[in-house]
Amino acid sequence: MIDNLPYRQVGTEGARTGGLLCVVDHASNYVPDGIELGIDQKLLNDHIAIDIGVEGIADRLARQHDIPAHIACVSRLVCDFHRKEDDAAVVPTESDGHLIPGNIGADVEARLNLFHRPYHYELGQLIERLQPRMIIALHSFTPSLATSGEERPWEVGLLYNQDDRAARHAIRLFGEQGLTVGDNEPYSGKQLNATMDRHAETRGIPYCTVEIRQDQINTKAGQSRWAVMLADVLGRVALEV
Template identity: 85%
Template sequence: MIDNLPYRQVAVDEVRPGGLLCVADHASNYVPDGIDLGIDPKLLNEHIAVDIGVEGIADRLARRHGIPAHIACVSRLVCDLHRNEDDRSVVPTESDGKLIPGNIGADVEARLNLFHRPYHYELGKLIERLKPRMLIALHSFTPSLDTSDEERPWEVSLLYNKDDRAARHAIRLFGEQGLNVGDNQPYSGKELNATMDRHAEANGIPYCTVEIRQDQIDTKAGQARWAVMLADVLGRVALEV
């Protein structure tokens, strides 16, 4: 986390308004000093703490493909920026069967003030300034959960709530790449779409919430490959919505 900010913005001054903007709510596993989650530090490198591979893709989209990015700089275990403020899991006490004992009895209001509110306030200001044609919400998911034996076969998925106009185009275009594409899988954007509900749907801005399976992007080579594909596919989607 830079200068105690829960976000960083990449290449936001180098593009003209009216393009694409990438948002990465779960890009970091950073735990600020003074917060003790009470967990094995090894868990900070797992999916319960960070969307594996997302930060590298968001950086590449911004620095190499001209798609500016608003990137989280704090772990979702500290404060989940992809939850509404009144969601009980905004400061999670468990995740995928793992107890987060340091969050039991945590000062939720303090964490909202430190992390959640400035993150979303600055994202809102950035959207107002850049007036993006389309938002990209970038996430990743595990091939399976520790609490379930069910395999997740989709290499990439598109999530949406009420506004599916961009997602429909993206599902088709990713399918044309020969990929197994999920439609509101492995969970539904109608149930969890907090950041895009707030910043896209509420403002009538088309968006794609893209979930990439983590074994596709857990290396720099995979991240580079997907950054190229995302820039191409989502650039074409933006022209159709």
């Protein structure tokens, strides 16, 4: 965390209004001092703690492609910004079959006040200031399911709830790149879309929730490649919605 804030913003100073904005809810595996999760520290490098690869892409989008970014600085195991406040998983007691014993009986209200509420308040303030033409919500997913080992064929997926305007264009354009594209896969935005429901759908702002398979972006080269592709494809999407 920078200055004890649960988020950082890159490329937002002097950013033009009416452009694109990138939001990354699961960018960090940081656990602040004083919070004991009670798990094997190796799990902090696992998907249950962080969306691998997305922070590097967001930084590149902001610094090289003029797409400002609002980036989480706390692990979702501490407080999941991509959940509603009243969702039991906002402070998870288990994830993907792993018990998080330190979160059992945790002071959820304190976690919301320290992390969730300031993260979303400042994101809302940023949106009001920049009035983005479109929002990019950036996530990553594992190449296979941990529970069954089932392979996930999609290299990228587009998630949406009610507003699929931007997703429809993005699915087509990523397909034209020769990629296998998931339509509300590997997760459905009908069930899991909390941040975009709150900040995009309620404001009528088009958005793309982009899920990238982690083996595509677990290296700096992969992150650079995807930053270029996202800037190109989603820049074209924004012109069509």
